[in-house]
Amino acid sequence: MHGKILVIDAIATNRIMLRVKLEASHYEVMQANSIGAAMTAVAESVPDMIMCADMLPDGNPRRLLARLRKAGLQGKVPVIVMAASGAPLDRQSLFEAGVEDVLDRPIDDVLLLARTRSVLRAYASASEWTLRDDTSRALGLAEPSAKFGPRQQVCILAEPDIRIDELRDTIAPLMSAHVAACAPYQGIYSDVGGVPDAFVLPVNRDKAANMLGLLATLRSHAVTRHSAIVILQMDTDPRLGAQMLDMGANDLMAFDRVPAELASRLETLMTRKRMSDALRDTLRSGVEAAVTDPLTGLHNRRYAMPYLSRIADRAKKSKKPFAVMVADMDHFKQINDTHGHAAGDAVLIETARRLHENLRSVDLVARIGGEEFLIVMPGAGLCNARKAAQRLCRMIRDTPFEIPGLGTQVLTATISIGLTVCDPDQKNTHTLPMTAEAMLDRADKALYGAKAEGRDRVTLLRPAA
Known part of the structure; x- marks a missing residue:
């Protein structure tokens, strides 16, 4: 089943x-x-969406919304009102109360199903982001995002023969966002202060092909992928409306509806976008914090071990070698x-920078302990890996460390490296x-061998013969 819908x-x-x-x-359809009767059904099983008639024996949709609010379900279960012709x-007032849409009967079957898919898709996406955010917070990986940000932007995109200045001037006073109007495709890089948070596309049947192409571009372009899109149909065409909803439009309404309705729909969509943007930023920051060492900026053990596992799995399939090194600062306790x-931290930060800058972009450098670093070199055989390790030792030893707070005094340090190589072509490696x-x-x-042999050197653990 695609979802559970309660029909009232x-x-x-x-x-x-x-x-x-x-x-x-x-x-799956529930009925009341x-x-x-609907609230009794909801108490037993919460639906994914509610379709409600405009008049009921014990109230109207606003009363239903009030009951859902009391049950803690407002904003979690979308409500579509089906109005008698x-x-x-x-x-x-219905939109302001929280209704998702109002569909006039008789409702075209194709449009009804497309709107259902669109609404369920939007709520499922929001629910998924919220679940991920809750999980991140439970793990301590995310901090609450700021509630307020820059003023949001709305851009009306229309063909030159459609007069949109009047529409812009009418809805602008009703919006918390800045409203601009421009020709199609200019809106992707508009001058309204950044990438628009929402687009309004007036569509007539004659220019439908152009607007379908624009819609596809907005949804596929990286900078506008998450922007809200509202379609204003200038001609009644349920099939075209359904097609645009299935292509990614968030909402659909007739061009001749009152401007206040468009403003309400846009405000709802931009509120959701603000929340989803904040959740994405929070999760992105949380994930980065979880896998990044805060002192050096390198990846940490939590990231490095799964990465090493992927490299090992890939090497099995590709039959290509890879090298693994563990590098440890010598006598680091004496520096502290x-x-x-503070001086010890400065040495670690500079060491991390040197290691990172003196390896290939495909190589991984991670801090996996206090003064211990893991280096993974995909595709590197024994000869190249040994040369790289020796170069790193030499680069740490020969370049003194300038430490803030010590004036002209500099520190010298060395590093020991343990090296092992997995090469499918090497004898006995496959065992x-x-x-x-x-x-x-x-x-x-x-x-350990490098440390025992006097430090400041590279030691290779060879496969047994």
Whole structure:
């Protein structure tokens, strides 16, 4: 099943017809003939969406929203109102109360299903981001994002023959966002103060092909992929509207609706975008913090070990070699004891910089301990890996460290490196474990050898003959 939908309508025929259409598209359908019956059903099983008639025996959609709010479900379950043709209805108050959309009966089947898919897709995406954010916070990987940011931007994109200045001037006073208007494709790099948070696309049937292309561009372009898109249909064309919703438009409405309705829809969409942007930023920052050493800026052990596992798996399939090194600062405790921990931190930061800058871009350098670094070199055989390790030792030894606070005094330091290489073409290598833990253990043992032999050197752990 694609989702669970609760249909609320006092007329049994309406419920049955809607159920048949939805079940034919593989939705699970719940039914209720009143708000009271609906809340009983919701208590037993929360639906993914509610389709509600505009009039019910015990109230109207606003009363339903109030009951959902009391149950803690407002904003979690979208509500679409199905309005009887010609019925007096305060659409604006419904949108302000939190209704997702108002569809006038008779409702075109294709458009109904496209709108259903669009709404469920949007709410599923928001739910997923929220779940990830909650998980990150539980793990301590994310901090709350700022509630307020720069003023949001709306851009109306239309063909030259469509007069949009009046529309812009009408909705601008109703919006918290800045509203601009420009020709198609200019909006991707508009001059309204950044990438627009929302686009409004007036569409007529004659220029439909151009606007379909524009919609596809907006959804595929990296800078506008997450922007909200509202389609204003100048001609009634349910098939075209359904197509644009399935291509990624967030909302669809008739061009001749009151401007306040468009403003309400845009405000709702931009609020969601602000929240999803904040969640993405929070998760991105949390993930970066979780896998980055805060002192040196290198990756940490949490990132390095899965990376090493992937390199080992790839080497098994490609039959290409890779090298693993563990590098450890020599007598590092003496630096801390003599010059203080600030000097020790400065040495670690500079060492990390030198290691990173003197290896290939494909190589990994990670800090996996206090003064211990892991280096992984994909595709490197024994000869190249040994030369690289010796170069790193020489570069640390021959270049003194300038430490802030010590005046003209500089420090010298050395580094020891344990090296192991996995080469599928090398004799007996295929008999050794190639897991990340095994490779790290072999490099560690080689490091112990370098320390025992006098430090400031590279020691190789060779496969047994």
